[in-house]
Structures are given as C-alpha cells and as structure tokens.
Amino acid sequence: MTRFYPRITALALIATAGIAASQPVLAQDATSGEKVNQLIIYGDDPCPASNAGEITVCARKDESERFRIPAPLRDNPNASANQGWTERVRAYETVGAAGVNSCSPVGSGGASGCVSRLINAAYAEKKQSSDVQFGRLIEEERAKRLQTIDADTAAEQARVEVLEKQYEEKLAKERAAEDAAGAATPPPAITPSHP
Numbered sequence: 393m394t395r396f397y398p399r400i401t402a403l404a405l406i407a408t409a410g411i412a413a414s415q416p417v418l419a420q421d422a423t424s425g426e427k428v429n430q431l432i433i434y435g436d437d438p439c440p441a442s443n444a445g446e447i448t449v450c451a452r453k454d455e456s457e458r459f460r461i462p463a464p465l466r467d468n469p470n471a472s473a474n475q476g477w478t479e480r481v482r483a484y485e486t487v488g489a490a491g492v493n494s495c496s497p498v499g500s501g502g503a504s505g506c507v508s509r510l511i512n513a514a515y516a517e518k519k520q521s522s523d524v525q526f527g528r529l530i531e532e533e534r535a536k537r538l539q540t541i542d543a544d545t546a547a548e549q550a551r552v553e554v555l556e557k558q559y560e561e562k563l564a565k566e567r568a569a570e571d572a573a574g575a576a577t578p579p580p581a582i583t584p585s586h587p
Contacts, residue, residue: 430526434458442533449529464521 427446433439435455442448457463467474490498493505 428530430530447530447533447537449526449533451526451529 429440429442429446429448431439431448431450432453433450434453434457439450439452440448460466472480490496490502492501493508494502495505495509496502
C-alpha cells in the first residue's frame with residue numbers, strides 16, 4: 393500500500409507558496425499599531441514607498457526567480473547529502489532510545505517526543521534559512537523612521553523655545569510699560585468721609 397501524504401503535502405505547500413509570493417502580505421504590528429506591507433519584488437521592479445500609516449518592506453530577488461518554485465521547496469532537506477556530520481552523529485545517539493520523549497513506537501509514551509522534535513527541527517531550519525527574513529527588514533525600516541522622528545522632534549523643540557522666548561520678552565515689555573505708566577500717574581488722593 394502506497395501513501396500519498398508527502399506528495400499531497402508538498403503540492404499544497406507549492407501551491408500556497410505560489411499564491412503567497414504573488415500577493416502582498418499586510419500585517420499589523422500589535423505593539424505599535426502600524427501596518428506592515430511585506431513584498432517580494434523581482435529584477436528591477438520598483439518598491440512602493442511607505443506612507444505615514446504603514447511600513448512597506450521589499451525583498452529583492454533575481455528576475456530568474458519570478459516564476460520558479462520558492463528555493464526552500466526545491467530541495468529535499470532530509471536528503472543525506474544535505475545533512476551535516478553533527479546531525480548524523482546526533483541520529484546515532486538516539487538509535488536505542490525508548491520510552492517517554494523518545495519519538496519511538498517502543499514503550500509507553502514513546503510518541504510524546506515526536507512533536508518536540510518536529511518543532512525543534514522547524515526552528516533550526518528557519519534559523520539557518522537563506523530565504524527572506526522580513527523581521528530584520530521591518531526593524532531596519534522602523535530604525536529609519538525613528539531617526540527622522542528624532543530630527544523632527546528636535547526641530548519642533550527649537551521652534552517652541554524661540555516662541556517661548558519671544559512671548560517672555562513681550563510680557564517683560566508690557567510689565568515695564570505698566571510700571572512706567574503707574575509711576576507717572578500719582579495715586580488718587582483719599583478723602584475722608586464724615587457721617
């Protein structure tokens with residue numbers, strides 16, 4: 393009996409990657425509330441400019457990659473030629489493992505380690521991936537924005553300080569004029585009133 397699950401899964405991944413690569417991804421950062429537009433552009437295509445409400449991040453790939461299957465899906469990452477020596481040695485260390493967290497059909501709780509092994513393998517693959525890392529690109533775009541915000545804030549602070557100084561000078565002149573007017577006019581004489 394032949395299982396078709398790996399083929400169906402691979403075909404679904406290829407179809408999903410093709411759809412995802414052709415459409416822009418809009419995400420909203422929960423911490424800052426700004427929208428993030430992640431695009432993969434090819435060749436000399438222009439990257440749309442960011443506006444005040446969203447950050448646009450573009451990852452540029454060669455023109456030859458435009459209609460191809462994404463690079464992470466082209467290879468078989470589990471092929472022995474793609475595995476390093478340390479991974480082979482690690483596989484030998486777990487040959488006789490059985491029991492809880494062993495990912496083995498032997499013993500009670502043997503299957504409990506399979507999920508953690510899959511999760512660890514996925515994170516290791518993601519960490520070593522040469523594919524586009526949008527998180528890093530988004531942080532770089534945020535840093536650029538913060539640099540302009542600091543410069544704009546410093547300019548606004550300088551304008552406010554100039555206006556405050558002008559206002560204080562105006563108040564000082566008005567007080568001096570009031571004092572001069574008050575010194576020129578004698579105070580009214582108080583006449584006693586008798587009943």
